[in-house]
Amino acid sequence: MDFLCEPPDLIAPQGSLTRLRLENARVSAEFLTTLSQWCTQTQSVVLNNLKPRSKRVNETREDYHKNTRGSVEPGVEALLRSAGGSLLHLSVSQCPHILTDRTLWLASCYSRNLKTLTYRSSSDPIGHEVLWALGAGCRNISSLQVAPAHPCQQPTRFGNRCLQTIGRCWPHLRWLSVGGASCGTQGLAALVRTCAHLQVLELERISDLGLQAATALCDAGLTSLETLILTHTPVSGQAVLHFHSVCENIRSITVEVCVADYFEEPDTQEAQHLFGEIINTLMVLRERSGLCDILQVKVEGFC
Known part of the structure; x- marks a missing residue:
């Protein structure tokens, strides 16, 4: 079963998901954690252009970025943990601040059978420490797309x-x-x-x-x-x-x-x-x- 999502109001389908695609939506860690119960046999996960919650009225822009940074990662961890060795393809692109390269460290822990990996971020390009972790945990990767997204906020991180x-x-x-x-x-x-x-x-x-x-x-x-x-x-x-x-x-x-x-x-x-x-x-x-x-x-x- 496939699950494709674009709007922000999402309802999980019945049965097990073999492919999960979330894009152009505001999502929360809680939603992803709930969704993870359908992901025990998921082979492909695509997360594209996901956005955090809206900025609160009395919240400064700096506090908003601080409070939402990595905010979705606990939910992604639940997804990856649930999929485990079934996950073969993972793509995370244009999800600045809410998903950092820690997402890939999580993949190294739970997704040992990954074959293809895409990670494109303008705020948190992948660093060599996470690459080492991935190399230790995911030895079967044959397709790797990790060029930083443009314009990159940390242009010297990937070199x-x-x-x-x-x-x-x-x-x-x-x-x-x-x-x-x-x-x-x-x-x-x-x-x-x-x-x-x-x-x-x-x-x-x-x-x-x-x-x-x-x-x-x-x-x-x-x-x-x-x-x-x-x-x-x-x-x-x-x-x-x-x-x-x-x-x-x-x-x-x-x-x-x-x-x-x-x-x-x-x-x-x-x-x-x-x-x-x-x-x-x-x-x-x-x-x-x-x-x-x-x-x-x-x-x-x-x-």
Whole structure:
């Protein structure tokens, strides 16, 4: 049985839930605790854009954030405890403040058979301590999507140390999504060197991905790579060509960028002109033999 929820007034169905999806709703720990009694056989849990209770009349904004921070986690713990080893897929995204990366520490305790994990947070990106706990408790993860949501309130929390931890914990990863300005070439190369079986790699908001970085990553590994997704990562045409020429199994390269990814002052005439040249180069590459069916370029806010 599936349970999909969007409105805030939720009624639990009869029977056992195999898939639970809660999104765009205000929920409480009490509600999730009640719901957990139907989750003894739940295989998939998706929590997306959940919101806390409304701010009280005499409550300051600071007190509201303090009082609601992590407020739903006791309910999530009840869900995870109830599902136990049945849970194979967990996704937590855009639930700032009410769910922190402690949610993943809880998963490491109760969800030992997890295969896919998505965690996207702008307020509490995952740190290396929680990654270590996950690595110890959830050894079977093959798909990990943990790039911080943008704009991130703690941009330095996820970086090279986290990348190295991921490589050490899950050398058999098939799908990986990481990112943030603190992720450097050294950390990415260390990860790629360890995760030799990566088939899908998404790099989101990496500060720079020029030819030198592309060469370092390809030298480190990526021999099994089939799909490369570069989301708001300033990549050069030379780097794209290098990935295509060296990664023999590559089937898809997607580049999604905007002018702000390349320049600190994106509104200037010079920035617009240079960005136009970069995009023109990428568009020309799309016409090359061997790349026309592989390279996709998506440009935001540019004509």
